[in-house]
Amino acid sequence: MNSNSQPIKLFLVVVFSCTSLVVSLTPVLAKPTLGSSRSDVYGGLRLRSHSKTTLAQATTFNQPTLPPGPPPGGRVRGGAKRGGCPLIKPDLTALVPFTEEDNSVINVWAQTTVEHPSWFFYVPYTKDSLYAVEFVLQEYPNSKDSKEIYRKAIALPDKPGVIRVSLPTTTPALAVDKQYRWFFTISCDKEKNSPPTFVEGVIQRVELNPATVKELQTTEPLKRYAVYAQKGIWYEALTTLAELRQKNPQDAALQAEWRNLLGSIRLNDIATKPLLLETPSSPQLKVLKAE
Incomplete structure (x- = not known):
């Protein structure tokens, strides 16, 4: 064998070995890491x-x-005023979608699929304030004969934050395709000489198609x-x-x-x-x- 062939042979062995190493590592690198x-x-x-x-x-x-019919209206922010609840930013807020119409009317309306849903509210006040808080759910549209579905006194938290209010299973279930109006009210004036701060909106229960339900x-x-x-x-x-x-x-x-x-x-x-x-x-x- 020619003396020059030895380095060539060694070079080919190194190249082949590196190629084999890369090929063997490829599937390993493609796998997810441990965990x-x-x-x-x-x-x-x-x-x-x-x-x-x-x-x-x-x-x-x-x-x-929005569904056809009269606009639901509503209030997504509390709008505390002088003489009532103290002004704190952010104000009492309902965690729910809202739309603003050209005439500055705000509509607070959203859908649920369950019989006993939950609402979420940001409250800037704490239990030390001793304010009276209440959640009310009633049939909609509103009228003098509107039936009240649920009324519950709510305890304020230890610190400002988002709280959850759930409709208990002991109350009547929300009917499909029917709308209900809810109110979340905080009365800061013990003498009730000043209006409370509140948020309100309309909830409607709907049904999903069978494929989505599955x-x-x-x-x-x-x-x-x-x-x-x-x-x-x-x-x-x-x-x-x-x-x-x-x-x-x-x-x-x-x-x-x-x-x-x-x-x-x-x-x-x-x-x-x-x-x-x-x-x-x-x-x-x-x-x-x-x-």
Whole structure:
């Protein structure tokens, strides 16, 4: 063999070995790292089976058009006035979509699919203030003969934040395609010489098509949230996301999605406020801070 062939042979062996190494490593690099899991993208969210959520793109809430008939009106901000509740910014706020018409009329209206939904409110006052707070649900349209469905005194929290008010299962179920008006009122004047601060709106229960219902029954909570948001079902979208945050209080992606959802209905100032939820085993409030 020629003496020059030895370096050539050595070079070919090195090249072949490097090529084999790259080929053998390729499938390893393509696999997810240890501890990760399969993910799907739905509605802009990258969904994972473990507790950490990766956000690909924020989910869009598709607000449905108002139903035919008289506009529901409503009030999404409390509007505390001198002589009544003290002015604190942000004011009492209902976490619900609203529209503003050309004539400056505000309509506070959203949909639910459940018989006993939950409402969320940001309250700037605490239990030390001793203010009287009440939630009322009644049939809509309003009239002198409007039937009251539910009335409940609400305890103010230890600190300002977002609280949840749920319609108990002991009350009559909301009927499909029927609208109801709700009120959340804070009376700061013990003598009741000054008007209370309040928010109000209209809720309507609707039915989803069977295919969507089946999908919701067989999918994980984060994907359910995305489905509800895309279908314009505000109350279940908000409740599902709030419960996810309760279970995963340190999940930055869920915090970001919460800010995105509230920002989509122009409540950016509320999106960073603490979320106060009752723990399943205790009446104490669990505080979730939005980073």
